[in-house]
Amino acid sequence: MRNAAKPLLEVNNLQMHFPVRGGFFRRKIGEVKAVDGVTLSINKGETLGLVGESGCGKSTTGRSILRLLQPTAGQVLLEGEDITSVKGKKLWDIRKDMQMVFQDPYASLNPMQMVGNIVGEPIRNYYPKKKSEEIKQEVADLLKRVGLPEEAYYKYAHEFSGGQRQRIGIARALALKPKLIIADEPVSALDVSVQSQVLNLLNELQDEFQLTYLFIAHDLSVVKHMSNRIGVMYLGQIVEIADKGSIYENPLHPYTQALISAVPDASKVGEKRDRIVLEGDVPSPENPPTGCPFHTRCPKAIDKCSTIKPPLKEVKPGQQVACVLYDESLLKS
Amino acid sequence: MREVSNSQAILEVKNLESAFMIEGEEYNAVDGVSFQVQPGKVVGVVGESGCGKSVMSLSIMGLLPKGIGKVAGGEIIFDGKHLEQLPDQKMNKIRGKEISMIFQEPMTSLNPVFTIGYQLEEVLHNHFKISKEEATKKIIQLLDAVGISRPNKIIKDYPHQLSGGMRQRVMIAMAIACQPKLLIADEPTTALDVTVQAQILELLQDIQRKNDMSIIFITHDLGVVAESCHEVIVMYAGRIVEKASVERLFKGPKHPYTKLLMGAIPRLDETVDELETIEGIVPTLTKMPSVGCRFANRCPQAMKECVEVTPQLKEEESNHEVACLLYEASRPEEEVSR
Structure with missing residues (x-):
């Protein structure tokens, strides 16, 4: 899987800064640096997981890649082609290859439309000449594939449970046979038993349709289950990116270490754990700390951390970390 | 664990039934739940949404919505007082002072x-x-x-x-x-990030030990239960299906529902190709089967008898009770006829 020649998606130094307006004439008085220099790549057929706490910019990263938001700087390459500033017809064509599965299965489906129409709409949009019979058959096949009953076609979204609605959202994302699916917290609104059904479905579909996933979630165990590689985000930046085994067994960045030790673990009943409990909250992205964004909460912070902003650097094969402690040239400087 | 006689329990719930009025008919959202909370112990309550966890805690607090929900049967004995019979005025004195509650959404x-x-x-x-x-x-x-x-x-x-x-x-x-004797925490960390969740769990444990307070900890996160509770109650569709000390439950879950629930969660320390799934969803209140095990229609190990006989919570090993026919080798006759 990994040795495919070219990555499907490459993101270079992506930035998404939102202006903060206020005062007289609603002048720009500041910036929220939601995504501040994210670099990543995903190979064909691979799943890259993005984890981090709320407000760290995972969703904004996903939306900027899809061009649902216009990134303020940086580059997004899909199959080697720069799509950061394509417009009009070109963008319309490219969107066919990238689809999204949303977090809230209640808000992301139109309550006024039949499920058959919701799933068929992308096909009708992109292939207006297709016969309606043909589209209907395609939609029926899709619904069947995601495990919905045949009669679902003529029902409305409110008649389904949360898990079934998420299946409808997945069927819609599959309708145009995309190459990349960005799944933004697809299971966080679901109960555990239903969550596992949807996760299994996503895995099956990936094998069947050779899909590439960018899987965004805050639940570290879910991300680990789904991904080949994992990127850990903090305040708009990736602080560590590695294959899932290394992230779990040998996390290097102090934030990753704290994050993993904070996950309650059902296998550790009655054992006393040395948990790293972080102090305080995530700082506001409107006024991020200087230097390393994590230094205000980092248990291993040194003086340099407040002045030097460490870049992402390969520390071990396949494991990149943005931390002064692993960067000898920065430590000496 | 130590055997403690009933009289010492800070809270004793006996055969609690909480009913809701739906279109003129009463339906039991909590149906015959019995358990005890010993002083200074943390009891976890787990289950999917819609299985009656929150209704049970609101019943104990006397906070069921008036006119729609009520305690239809059973006893709630807190510190020797029958809460289900107390008038509102007296309940107000207890609520917030001797029993208090934390909710899921700290904003609302x-x-x-x-x-x-x-x-x-x-x-x-x-x-x-x-x-x-x-x-x-x-x-x-x-x-x-x-x-x-x-x-x-x-x-x-x-x-x-x-x-x-x-x-x-x-x-x-x-x-x-007010230094309550009992704290009911209804999903206190669900809305929080993991690192903040770790802070709050640590804080609750600290306070619990310092004040020697009992906690009923309602959550759907089995990891949280494993780390912060002494005893666990697994609820399904308004009934208790399994009750055990936390060690026993996690080392050897007995009820098929508990087993599936544990297999459905991805774990950080092991890699599996496929997660366990539970087909279907919790039946809604109006469609709850009146006889038989309520999990039968989703249970992979269901037998013919499961829809005919209502399993009772029975002690399988010490400190480990389960309500499942698979564990009832010799079923008494009167139960079969129920």
Whole structure:
């Protein structure tokens, strides 16, 4: 899987800064640096997981890649082609290859439309000449594939449970046979038993349709289950990116270490754990700390951390970390 | 674990039934639930949404919506008092003072138009005769105890000025203001990030040990249960399907529902190709089967008898009870006829 020649998606130094307006004439008085220099790549057929706490910019990263938001700087390459500033017809064509599965299965489906129409709409949009019979058959096949009953076609979204609605959202994302699916917290609104059904479905579909996933979630165990590689985000930046085994067994960045030790673990009943409990909250992205964004909460912070902003650097094969402690040239400087 | 006689339990719930009126008919959202909470123990309640966890805790607090929901049967004995028979006035004296509660959403459970200080003061004034200066001093102590830095400033802030973790700390301060004997925590960390969740769990454990308080910890996160509870109750569709000490439950779950629930969660320490799934969903209140095991239609191990006989909670090993026919080798006749 990994040795495919070219990555499907490459993101270079992506930035998404939102202006903060206020005062007289609603002048720009500041910036929220939601995504501040994210670099990543995903190979064909691979799943890259993005984890981090709320407000760290995972969703904004996903939306900027899809061009649902216009990134303020940086580059997004899909199959080697720069799509950061394509417009009009070109963008319309490219969107066919990238689809999204949303977090809230209640808000992301139109309550006024039949499920058959919701799933068929992308096909009708992109292939207006297709016969309606043909589209209907395609939609029926899709619904069947995601495990919905045949009669679902003529029902409305409110008649389904949360898990079934998420299946409808997945069927819609599959309708145009995309190459990349960005799944933004697809299971966080679901109960555990239903969550596992949807996760299994996503895995099956990936094998069947050779899909590439960018899987965004805050639940570290879910991300680990789904991904080949994992990127850990903090305040708009990736602080560590590695294959899932290394992230779990040998996390290097102090934030990753704290994050993993904070996950309650059902296998550790009655054992006393040395948990790293972080102090305080995530700082506001409107006024991020200087230097390393994590230094205000980092248990291993040194003086340099407040002045030097460490870049992402390969520390071990396949494991990149943005931390002064692993960067000898920065430590000496 | 130590055997403690019934009289010492801080809370004893016997055969509790909580009913809701739906289109003129009564349906039991909690159906025959019995358990005890010993002093200084943390009891976890797990299950999917819609299985009656929250309704059970609202029943204990006497907070079921009037006219729609009510305690239809059974007994709730707290510290020797029958709560289900107490008039509202007397219940008000207990609620917040001897039993208090923390809710899932710390934003909606704080009043947005009053300052943090005012809301904490209200709790103290309701239950104690206390001067304003004394109250302020006590509030600052409380906020300090729940790990809020600069409490002098925070008491003048409004809820929206605080982060989610801070609000939950304020809620905890409010809940422990009167040093209750029992705290009901309904999904207290679900809305929080993992690193903040770790802080709050640690704080709750600290306070529990310091005040020797009992906690009923309602959650759907089995990892949280494993780390913070002594005993666990697994609920499904308004009934208890399994009850055990936390060690026993996690080392050897017995009920098929508990087993599936545990297999359905991805774990950090092991890699599986496919997660366990439970087909279907919890039946809705109006479609609950009246006879038989309520999990039967989703259970991979269901037998013919499962829809005919209602399994009773029985002790399988010491400190481990399960309600499943698979474990009832010799079924007494009268149960079969039920």
